[in-house]
Amino acid sequence: MARYLARRVAQGVFVLWAAFTASFVILYLLPSDPVEIMLASTGSMGELDPAAVAALRAEYHLDDPFYVQYGIALGRFARGDFGTSIPQRVPVTQLIGEAFPETLRLAAAAFALALLLGGGTALLAGLLRGGWARRLLLSLPPLLVSVPSFWAGLILLQIFSFRLGWFPAIGNQGAGSVVLPAVTLALPTAAVIAQVLAKSLLSTWREPFVVTARAKGGSRPGILFRDVLRHASLPGFTLVGMTVGNLLAGAIVVETVFSRLGVGRLVEEAVSAQDIPMIQGLVVLSALVFVVVNLAVDLVYPLLDPRIRPSRAVRA
């Protein structure tokens, strides 16, 4: 177990390094000059002071050859230093440190909601033996997946904050401000969970062990919760890793629509301002989140599926 964990952590470190290097190479190859953008963003339009340009180029080692630049950046990366955000002149790690808990709160709320909505829909469909109600229920997820989340967010804003005034429209203040963004973010994820789980439930109902359960005299809900659900949730569980990706990507749109502070907003701002240190920091953060979540999924999976635990087989 310890060896397995060590191997997985080493793999995770490799993924982080690869994400860092790939983003570094891509950003290096981009034709735009970061110094010009930097000076343009600080307001010195028109004439650029050659001395200032030279000083900045030196500060960011832009005149050094590629491998020197990469070496310096890698050294900083290893110490957890991503440099300073170009437009804001604040360390990248500090900005991310402020934004990340907000996004975490939003994503956690959205994930819980998605689990509840998606799981509930699939279970309800699993309880109904057939007929129009079940078909209606199962046609909801594809519909939800195809709704763009900025549009869903705007509709929710329109109804629940402008018309009814139940929740604040923007900002990060109070628990109420999480509700609408979380709902917006949860809908597509819930739809994916519902689809995967419903399909898995359906195929599990056809497993021979369900016949055994019926032969014991079990009722449909009883069999669903005792026998079918746990077996059917296994493929859904592996999906969690991907769901996190959905939530991160969705946060970009949702945080912008609701003007919330968060990592998604930082991504949007950093990309439009071509804030290279910030973008790199965010790429590595995303990679880190993926590594951690997938490691957690792989560690928890054997608890759900005894078949992949170390075997204690006995012989007849």
Place this chain on the structure above:
Amino acid sequence: MTLLKISDLRISYGTTEAVRGIGLEVAAGEVVALVGESGSGKSTTAHAVTGLLPSAARVTGGTIEFAGQDVTHWPERAWRHLRGADLGFVPQDPAVALNPVRRVGAQVADVLLLHRRATRRTVKERVAAILEQAGLPGQAGRYPHELSGGMRQRVLIGIALACAPKLVVADEPTSALDVTVQRRILDHLATLTAAEGTAVLLITHDLGVAADRADRIVVMRDGEIVETGPSRDVLARPAQPYTVRLLEAVPSLSAPARTAAPGAPPLLELRGVRKEFRHPGGTTVAVRDVDLVVPKGRTVGLVGESGSGKSTTARIALRLAAPTSGRVVFDGTDVTESSRRALRPLRRRFQPVYQNPFSSLDPRLTIGAIIDEPLQAFREGDRAARRRRAAELLDKVALPAATIDRRATELSGGQRQRVAIARALALHPDLIVLDEPVSALDVSVQDQILRLLVRLQDELGLSYLFISHDLAVVRQISHEVTILREGAVVEAGPVADVFDSPQHPYTKELLMAVPGQTVRSGTDR
């Protein structure tokens, strides 16, 4: 007292009638065997009796009465009180009939709790007692994959009998198990049901099993009952030609063994072959220093139970796996360390036929394309010549010429196995390694395939390495036999010697386990 009474029962899948007006009675405490081949409607009948018909099936006529109540069109809600409590069900394949993600104890507990035979507080004790009776003391915390097939079937029997039902329906309860395990399981079921006076409706394709276990035998064919009567009478004086055919198909231990003049030169030799598998927990020795010789034009039977190493031996014989130590010699050439490239020209001379004809044929390909594959791989002739060869091969294995354009999914199990044999013959091999080629088939189909193999051997001078867990089958086809246990040879020799005067206790146990000994004693009289 009649416990189960089926009258003029008709069941249809769409427009196909699977059960066509059958009548059948089971008295309290009686053991009735319902015997038939695949497609005879016996499993459909079993499912109708337990209210477990798939939704595509409909009862179109007749009645099923259980303990005086007409249950024919009962809703699911009503069935729930009967199933598990008064009516037990033992399913066919224990490998898939238990929930893989729940402990077996919890799965036994379900049935007790559902029918209020125990409370949350007392259930643990009751489950422990049931598992102990099943010969699995202290195993409640196990998951199904940690148990062998026979142990899982004991758990399922424990579930079926937990509430002391009046009737147990056992749907081919041992057809997925080895012969020795089959015997123990059927003994176990018989002991428990006899003690409680439980009636048993035993569904089986094997008249030998029926003969050993049932008070009465009901023979079914094409949805109809062709013969019924006390087991003794049916076996001694079968009234219908179909029953006679089924009886003849039961592989016999008393039929004369195949004989062959000694001194045939060896074609395949395994010398001190050993195979070890390394894994994190240590090393497993699958095959322990096995010596095996297949002479030219002969059949050598390799017998063993699951886990005896017989399939690993087959893979080594085919050089699909390399032995850890020992030599593999094919027709004088040592192929133990031959590279893939060096082996390739030899490969055409030894071909495999596998156990499961449902998974060994690609369902997307036509039969012609399946047989064409090895021909194409070795660039045998042009397209037209290869098609002629495929047609010729189909004729050899007695399949109609039109089969060539059909797909495997349209064929029965026996037909598929004929296709697999045709494919193996395509390159004119000298040796065919048959790994349990008939154990997925009904007894009567089994018999046909074995006859086909004997005929092909005589015609083409083939050598067979025939692997099976079933001694009776091996006796029917082999000249020599090797008995394998836990990877080691326990006994080997000509069929007549090993079968008539077995030396090793394990061989004796295997011989005892062969079902249908009563068939023989019945017909001998």
